[in-house]
Amino acid sequence: MAVTVKIPTQLRAAADGAAEAEVEGETVGEVLDDLFERFEELRERISQDGGELRRFVNVYVGGEDIRFLDGLDTPVADGAEVTILPAVAGG
Numbered sequence: 001m002a003v004t005v006k007i008p009t010q011l012r013a014a015a016d017g018a019a020e021a022e023v024e025g026e027t028v029g030e031v032l033d034d035l036f037e038r039f040e041e042l043r044e045r046i047s048q049d050g051g052e053l054r055r056f057v058n059v060y061v062g063g064e065d066i067r068f069l070d071g072l073d074t075p076v077a078d079g080a081e082v083t084i085l086p087a088v089a090g091g
Contacts, residue, residue, distance in 0.1 A: 001078035003031050007042075010086055014041035028059060029072035031082055046084060056087040 003023055007015045015021065021038060025031035029051070036043040046057045051072070053059060059066045060083040066074045076082060 001026060001076065001080075003076050003079070004081045005031060005035050006081060006083040008083075008085055010088070011042060011045055011084065014045050015039045025076060027070075027072065028061060028066050028074045028076060028082065031076055032059075032072070046086070054086075058085045058087065059083070060085065 001024060003025060005021045005023055007018055007020060012018060016039065018039075021035055023031050023034040023038070025034050032047070036047075047053055053072070061069070061074055061076055062080055063083075066072070
């Protein structure tokens with residue numbers, strides 16, 4: 001399933017400057033794995049050892065925070081939009 005991942009400005013250097021990427025996956029975890037295959041540095045920036053997201057990284061599917069859904073097991077429909085949004089200090 002084709003999914004669009006929106007990459008925030010703070011992480012674009014780790015994604016060769018891309019603002020978004022078309023990837024495949026049926027869950028958020030699969031989508032991120034496909035994204036990490038393209039941009040390995042993103043893995044280091046947003047996930048911990050063991051594959052869990054870093055505490056300061058928020059991920060949304062269709063505007064819904066995956067922390068309140070099924071986390072990395074949240075299903076992703078074909079054509080969905082996944083947004084990565086790291087918390088930024090300083091308000």
